[in-house]
Amino acid sequence: MIELHEVIDSKGKMIMRPKEGGFVIPTRGTHQLQPGGDHIMLIGLTEAVKPGAQIPFTLTLKDGKTVEFTAVGKEFAGGKEDYQPGMGGSDDGEGMDMGESDG
Template sequence: MNTTRHFIITSALAGLVLAGCGTADSAETTRDHAEDGEFFSVEDPWIKATEESLDTSSDHSMTGAFVHLTNVSGEDQTIIGADAEIAEVVELHEVVDDGGVNLMQEKEGGFPVAADERYELNPGQDHIMLMDLTDDVNPGDRIEVTLELANGETQVIDFVAKEYVGAQENYGDLEHDHGDDAEHDHTH
C-alpha cells in the first residue's frame, strides 16, 4: 500500500511539473517571432523600389512600405506615426473609395492593433507612405522605418526594397504641409 501511495504522489508531481512546462512553452510561443522589448512580430517587410526602369509613369519622390504585424505586447497598441531617414515626410495612409476611384489619404487615428491580433499593411490598402525621398530606392536596398506608438514607444523595422508595379497611388487633390508653407500635389 505504501508503494501505491508513493506512485500516486510521484505521478501527481510529474503531472504538475509537465503542466508548468506546458504553460511556459505557451508563453514562449506568443513571443517567438519578436525580439524582447518589441511590440510587434514582423512578417514580410518590404518597400516599393522607385527605380525609373520599373515604371516610367511613377513618381520617384515617394514610395510605400508594407508589412504584416502581429501585436505580441499583450496590450492593445496604436501606431500613430513613422519615420525614415530616406524621407522628409512619412505618413500612415489608407485607401478610400471615392466614387469608384481608390484614393490614398492620411489615416486619422493611426493603425490600431489589438493585443494578439494581426494587422496587414498591403498595396492598395493601409500602408506607410514615404514622401520627398532624399535618394532612390533600388531593389535589394534595406530601409529602416521607425514605428511610433501612442504610448510613446517605438519599434524599428528593416524593410527590403522590391520591384513592384501595381496599386498605383492616386492622391487626388491631397496637399501636404511640410512646415514651410509649401504645398505639394501628389497626383500621378
Template sequence: MSSATTGRFVRPAVLFTGVLLASLVAGCGSSDDDSTAAPSPSATAAPSATAVAADSVLTVQDPWVKAADAGMTGAFATLVNNTDADVTITGATSTVSPMELHEMTMRDGQMVMQAKESGTVIKARSEYRLEPGGDHLMLMNLAQPVRAGDEVSFTLTFADGRTQTFTAVAKPFTGAQESYAPGHGQGEPSHAPSASHSPAP
C-alpha cells in the same frame, strides 16, 4: 680513434636537443589551452538580442519597400500584436523620406489613398497587414533613390510614446497597377494632392 670519440659526444647532444624540443612543444600546448579557455565574444551577444526582442511592441513580419527612383513610394509588412492589449501606431519616420500612415477609401466613386489621421490600431492577439491596395506606410518625398536590394530603416511611434525600429528591403513591384504620384490612369489608386492629402469628409 677520432671517429669513436666523435660518436660519444654526439649522442648526449642529440638527447639534450630532443628534451629541449619536447619542452617547447609542451609550452605551446599550454598556451593554446589558455586561449581556448577564454570566453568568445559571441557568448555574450545572445542576451542583448533577446532583450531587444523583449522590448518590441509588435512583431514585424516580411517588411519590404516598393523600389522607386524619386517621388513617393510605400512600405508594407504584417504587424503581429502578441499582447493582450490593443496597440495604436500614430506615426512613422525614415531617414530617406517624410512619412504618413495611409489608407484606401472610396471617394467620388473611386478608391483613393489618404492620410489615416486617427492612426492604425492592431487589436490584441491579432495581426494587421500593410499591403499594396490597402493600408500602408507612405514615403512622401524621397531624398534619394530606393533601389531593389536597398535596406531602409523605419521607426514606428505608438500612442503610449513607445517606439520600435525595423528594417525593410526594397523590391521592384508593379502589381495592382498602383501609382504613388500624380498622372495615374483611371481606376488606379490615386495619390494626387487634391485627393489624398486632405482628411476624409
C-alpha cells in the same frame, strides 16, 4: 516625411489618403501593410528606393513605446495612381486616385 496611408472607396473610386489617428492594432494582433492597401508612404525622398534596399523604421505607438523593423525595397510599378493636387485626409474623399479597378 513619412505618413501612414489607407486606401478607401470614395464614390466608386479608390483613393489613398493619410490615415487620421493611425492604424489600430489589437493587443497581440497584427495589421497587414501592402501596396493598394494600408501602407507607409515615404514622401520627398532624395533618392529612389531600389529593390533589395533595407530601410530601418521605428514606429512610435500611442503609448509612447516604439517598434523597430527593417523593410526591404521591392520592385513595384505603382497602382496607376492619379496624383491629385491638394491631396489630404479630409472627409470629402479628397486624396490620391488609385485608378480604375480591373475587376
